[in-house]
Amino acid sequence: MENLYLNTAKLYDADNRAVFSADIPFYQERANRLGGKTLELACGTGRITIPLAEKGIHIWGLDYSSSMLEVLEAKVSKLSEESQQNIHSLLGDMTDFTLSEQFKLIFIPFRSFQSLENDEEALQCLSCVHRHLEDDGQFIINVFKPIKEIGEWWINRNEHLDFESTLEGGEKVRRHSIKKAYDLQKRLLFTDFIYRLYKNDGIIEEYHDSIRLRYFYGDDIRKLITSSGFTIKEEYGWYDGTPVNEGNEYIFVCSKA
Ligand SMILES: C[S@@+](CC[C@H](N)C(=O)[O-])C[C@H]1O[C@@H](n2cnc3c(N)ncnc32)[C@H](O)[C@@H]1O
Structure with a gap:
């Protein structure tokens, strides 16, 4: 397992761009609507995990960077007891994990899926998601949308x-x-x-x-998702519901096929 952000994890949360805050209410609303347990893959410093736990969402966060999880743990230790009890942080690889729980919501936010460098890793991850998602649960994944062909x-x-x-x-x-x-x-x-x-x-x-x-072009990531046993139910280009062809992101809301 790699320890990504080894040198800079402690400064990761200093990011004040819109892309660093706009997704939090989106995931919070989805988790609330679905109820039950939530799993965030590649949770990093808990930028999203922690505000969701503070809103009463029972959330598991998995990441393979011990540097990022150290920052998360330090933040968790300052939360109320009730919020602390809502968070389970796990050191693990999102391409190869087995948990005893199943989840109503599993999400891979902020382009973390793009850390998986080839189809094999991506498909392994999606297969783990499929196994851990409840039959009526939702899976949400975000990658950035290249503004034009990379060159x-x-x-x-x-x-x-x-x-x-x-x-x-x-x-x-x-x-x-x-x-x-x-x-x-x-x-x-x-x-x-x-x-x-x-x-x-x-x-x-x-x-x-x-x-x-x-990086992914739209149809490549759609094919990966649907070939892994998911149906794409909704697509957005930004967290306020902007249509996918108008925004800078790909946000896919999926269910089991
Ligand atoms: C851009 S950060 C996102 C962190 C957090 N989810 C957020 O939205 O702020 C990407 C995270 O993906 C994690 N990551 C990358 N590949 C991973 C893998 N195979 N398994 C678990 N975590 C992984 C990195 O360690 C890093 O914390």
């Missing part, structure tokens, strides 16, 4: 400022990314993240991590 235009070897925010202690954090390479055959994108912490406008710390993400 040289995607590359940006100069640092691009993704966000700037202020931490509780008053330090400023800026994240830059470098889009350094792509592989058209494997459909992979290679990005570096650079986080810099500033105090009184001087840099005090700098951290780097690299990620590889698989």
Whole structure:
């Protein structure tokens, strides 16, 4: 298992972009509507897991990055006892897990499915989801929608400022990314993240991590989902119900076929 975000997990939650908050009410509403147990795959620092648990949702969060789960655990330890009891965090691989529970809602938010680099891993994950989903449950998956066919235009070897925010202690954090390479055959994108912490406008710390993400065109991901025993019931382009052809994301709401 990889320990993704090894160097930068502690700064992951500093992200203040709309894409980092717009999905929380969406998943919360779905979990409430369905009732029962919820499973978030690739839960990371609990950005979504924790607000759902605070709303009374009984949620399991699985991730294979011990660095991300450490951040989650630290946040959980500060919650009320009732909220703490609603959360079960698990170190595990979403392509290969067996839990004793079945779930009304299973979701893989914020493009985490794109960490699985090939069809084999993707299908293993979807098969695990299928086994753990109740017959009348829902599975929700999000990947980003390439604005056009990936090519040289995607590359940006100069640092691009993704966000700037202020931490509780008053330090400023800026994240830059470098889009350094792509592989058209494997459909992979290679990005570096650079986080810099500033105090009184001087840099005090700098951290780097690299990620590889698989990209999908609409019909490829639809085929993977439906060949794994799911029916796609709803598709959105954003969390407010924007139609899929108008938004920047693919959000698929699925049931067992
Ligand atoms: C972009 S973060 C998303 C975290 C969180 N769900 C959120 O929305 O903020 C991607 C997460 O996927 C996790 N991940 C990637 N591949 C995984 C796998 N095979 N099994 C479990 N977790 C995985 C990483 O460790 C990381 O925490």
